[in-house]
Amino acid sequence: MRKGIRGFALFxxxxxxxxxxxxxxxxxxxxKAFxxxxxxxxxxxxxQLHRLGDSITTSISDFYDRSKFAETFLGIHYRKMWHTPISLPVLDLAKFEGGLTYQKLGGGQQTTSADVNSKSGLAYTIRSVNKDQSKALPPIMQYSLARPMFRDQASALNPFGAIITAQLENALGLLHTSPKMYFVPYDSTWHNDFLIHLSGRAVIIEEEPGDEWINKPTFETAYKIVDTDEMIAAWQQxxxxxxxxxxxxxRLFDMLVSDWDRHSGQWAWAFIKTKTGNMAKPIPMDRDMAFYKFDDGILNHLALAINHKFQSYNPEYDDVSGLMKNSKELDLKILSSVSQDDFLYQARQIKEQLTPTIISKAFSVYPEEIYAEYGQKHIEIFNQRLKNIEVLAESFYQLLNSDD
Structure with a gap:
């Protein structure tokens, strides 16, 4: 008995x-990575900014370059995309849009970002491409083996996803930001907080929809831009x-690119005057999950068995209910009165508007080294998903209007 207790204690x-x-x-x-x-x-x-040219060859992060043994458990994901050296333009705050002025640090739980304003007062966000997903863990678990494992799962993200989706959204006539990827150098004249959190990183810079963008053509000359809570309140009134x-x-486009994380905080809303009254148009933001690739690796299959929302960018729509999980509450509020015919009509519109030329051009934003590995594969997957978008729309409608 004592021997068994000692053995258990040792374990x-x-x-x-x-x-x-x-x-x-x-x-x-x-x-080194974090x-x-x-x-x-x-x-x-x-x-140092003054020692660099207009561009630099670097990888986004070497942290995700793993052994075959590790990949078996943690998944292959987009590891090669993250650690392949690519050419990135160097960000000079003094030159971008006439000069950017640091305002404050921002960002969500996992992303580091800074709010900046252009010389003309327009608001932009500069956010790290790499994420620290361990920050989603409870505090005590951030000191455990779960920390490096959670950090590793950022390799399931496509770092160029937001840039590709902007190209496609433009072709569909959807409001959107226009993200661009840069490398942030070091310049001692910049704000210290900005340097500490963003210097030496690959970043995305894009418009931050808000009051600064009112009456600007970027967001259809909206007279007001608000978050989802404020929009819902105005709608209810x-x-x-x-x-x-x-x-x-x-939403159909979200599912087409397998962007499963579309909760209410992922949208801004442009209030626009029309002939029939004031209208709120959605501005999708935070496209970090677009073209997600999670369904490889032993541990990830276990995670999917527990939570099916982590849907991957595959030729087939694996689980439409997973693509709806984070957004269902908002979807029910807005789409409950929309007919199945409308679902199918919008699906057909997307299919017609996203021509082979537009699709090819969108994926050509991949750097040459990345396109060689992923470009044609991702175009083929996209075309297969687009081919089946009417089936997707029907499933979306039925799941949204079920009693579950």
Whole structure:
């Protein structure tokens, strides 16, 4: 009996060492990838703005370059896309849009970002391409083996997804931001907080829809731009109508590119004057999950068995209900009165508007080195998903109007 107790105690001790001690001792790789201090020092030594040209060859992150053994458990994902060296333009704050002025740090739980204003007062966001998904863990688990495992799963994200979707949204006549990828160098004249959090990183810079963009053609000369809560409140007070057909088209497009994370916080709304009254048009934002690839690796299959929302960019729509999970509450509010015929009509509109030329042009935004590996594959997947978009629309309608 005592021997069994001692054996169990020894097992618990070893387990605690593996789970809580080892990841915090043998973590030089993590430190290099996620430490602000290490990255800032490297930027200060190697990436001085005045020493760089207009572009730099670098990888977005080497952290996701793993062994075949690790890939078996954690998945292949888009690892090659993340660690392949590519050419990125160097961001000079003094030159972009006449000069950018730092306002404050922003970002969500996993992304580092900075709010900046152009010389003319337009608002932009500069956000890190790489994410720290371990920040979604409870505090105690951020010191455990779960931390490096969660961080690794950012490799399921397509770092160019937001740039590709903007090209396609433009062809569909949807409002959207126009993200561009840059490399942030070091310049001692810039704000210290900006340098600490973003210097030495690959970033996305894009418009931040809000008051600064009122009456600008970028967002259809909207007289007001608000978040979802404010839009819903105005709608319930009958001071605004929602462009439900436009929202439906956005949602079908979300599913086409396998962007499963479309909760209410992922939208801004442009209030536009029309002949029939004031209309709220959706502005989809935060396209980090577009073209997601999660369904490889032993651990990921276990995760999908628990939570089916992590839908991957495959030729077939694996689970439409998973693509709806984060957005169903908002979908029900806006689309409950929309007919199945409308669902099918918007699906056909997307199919007609996204021609082979437009699709090819959209995926050509991949850097040459990335396109060689992924370009044609992703076009073929896209075409197969587009071919079946009417079936998707029918499933979406039926699931939304079911009793479950």
């Amino acid at each position: 618990i001790i070893i387990l605690l060492i593996v789970v809580f001690i080892v990841p915090n001792v043998f973590n030089s790789r993590e430190e 430490s602000n201090e290490a990255r800032l020092e490297q930027a200060r030594e190697s990436y 009958s001071s605004i109508n929602i462009d439900k057909q436009n929202y439906l088209k956005c």
